[in-house]
Amino acid sequence: MATVRDAVGGVQSVLVLGGGSDLALATVRRMVADRCHTVVLAARHPDRLEGELAALRGAGAATAESVSFDADDVTSHQKVVDDVFARHGDIDLVLLAFGVLGDQDNFDHDPVAAAAAATTNFVGGVSAGLAVAGQLRAQGHGTLVVFSSVAGVRVRADNLVYGATKAGLDGFASGLSDRLAGTGARVMVVRPGFVHSKMTDGMDPAPFATTPEAVADAVLDGLRRGSEVVWAPPALRLVFGVLRLVPRPVWRRLSAR
Numbered sequence: 296m297a298t299v300r301d302a303v304g305g306v307q308s309v310l311v312l313g314g315g316s317d318l319a320l321a322t323v324r325r326m327v328a329d330r331c332h333t334v335v336l337a338a339r340h341p342d343r344l345e346g347e348l349a350a351l352r353g354a355g356a357a358t359a360e361s362v363s364f365d366a367d368d369v370t371s372h373q374k375v376v377d378d379v380f381a382r383h384g385d386i387d388l389v390l391l392a393f394g395v396l397g398d399q400d401n402f403d404h405d406p407v408a409a410a411a412a413a414t415t416n417f418v419g420g421v422s423a424g425l426a427v428a429g430q431l432r433a434q435g436h437g438t439l440v441v442f443s444s445v446a447g448v449r450v451r452a453d454n455l456v457y458g459a460t461k462a463g464l465d466g467f468a469s470g471l472s473d474r475l476a477g478t479g480a481r482v483m484v485v486r487p488g489f490v491h492s493k494m495t496d497g498m499d500p501a502p503f504a505t506t507p508e509a510v511a512d513a514v515l516d517g518l519r520r521g522s523e524v525v526w527a528p529p530a531l532r533l534v535f536g537v538l539r540l541v542p543r544p545v546w547r548r549l550s551a552r
Contacts, residue, residue: 306331307330307331307332307387308332308334308383308385308387309323309334309335309389310335310376311323311335311337311392312337312364312366312391312392312427313337313338313390313394313442314336314341314364314392315338315339315340315343315344316394317490317493318485318487318492318510318511319390319392320347321508322440322510322511323336324350324351324511325515326388326515327354327355331356332355332357333356333357333358334348334351334356334358334359335361335379335386336359336360337361337379338361338364339365339366341363345361348360358383362378363375366393366394366415366420366423367414367419369423372422372423372426375426376423376426377430380434385434386431386434386437387438388440388518389427390442391423391439391440391441392442393419394460394461395412395415395416396457397456399453399454399456402456412460413456416460417460417464417467420464420468424439424441424467425471428474428480428482431478431479432475432478432479436480437481438518439468440485441468443464443465443484443485444458444461444486444487445486445487445526445535446458446461447460447461447462448486448535448539449538449539450550452547452550452551453550453551465486468484469482472484472523482523483517483522483523483525484525485510485513486524486526487510488502490505490506490510491504492507503528503530503531505527513525513527514527
C-alpha cells in the first residue's frame with residue numbers, strides 16, 4: 296500500500312507504544328497540529344487516556360483511539376502491533392516511548408526489581424521493535440522512532456541500571472536501522488537529556504534540562520531531515536562527544552553521588 300504521508304511529507308498516521316509518555320504525547324500533539332489524522336495510543340491503562348484522545352480529536356485528528364499494551368508482556372507485542380496495522384492499513388510512524396526510571400539505591404538491594412526494569416526498558420523494546428520492523432518492512436515504508444537517552448551513551452554509577460538498559464536499547468535500535476536499510480523502512484534514535492516530565496518529577500534538573508515540547512520539536516525536525524540520530528537538546532551531542540573521552544577515574548568521580 297502506498298505511503299500515507301501527505302503531499303508535503305507530513306506524517307498522517309502514528310502509533311505510540313507507551314501512549315502515556317509525556318515525550319510521545321507532546322510529539323503527537325505537534326503532528327496533529329501539522330495535519331496528522333490517525334493516532335493510536337497503546338498503553339497499559341488505555342482508559343486513562345480518554346481526556347488526551349478527546350483533545351487530539353478536538354485538535355483535528357479524524358481518528359484517535361487507545362489500545363491495551365503491556366511493555367512487559369512480550370508475548371503480546373506482535374499481536375498488538377499486527378492488529379493496529381491490520382485495522383488501519385498503513386501506519387506512517389511508530390513511536391517506541393515506554394520505559395521506567397527506577398531508583399538505583401533500591402536496585403542495589405533488589406536485583407529482582409532491577410531485572411524487571413531491564414525487562415521493560417530493553418527486552419520489551421526488542422520485542423516491540425522487531426514486531427514494528429516487520430510491519431514497516433512489509434509495507435515498504437515508515438519510520439520507527441525509538442526514545443533512547445543520553446544516559447545510555449556512557450553509563451553513570453548513580454543510575455547504572457537505567458543507563459545500561461538505554462545503552463542496550465540504543466544499540467538495538469542502531470543495529471535495526473542498519474538491518475532495515477534498503478527496505479523503505481527506517482529507524483530514528485532520539486537521545487534526550489534530562490526532561491521535565493512525570494518520570495523526573497521531584498528530581499533536581501541536570502544541565503541542559505529540556506521539556507517534552509522541545510523534544511517533540513527536535514523529533515519533527517529530525518524526521519524532516521531524515522536524521523538517524525536526534526539529540527535533545529542538540530548541544531548534548533558535543534557534550535557527550537567530550538564525555539566519551541573522559542578517563543574512567545575522572546568519569547567515576549563525575550558520575551557518582
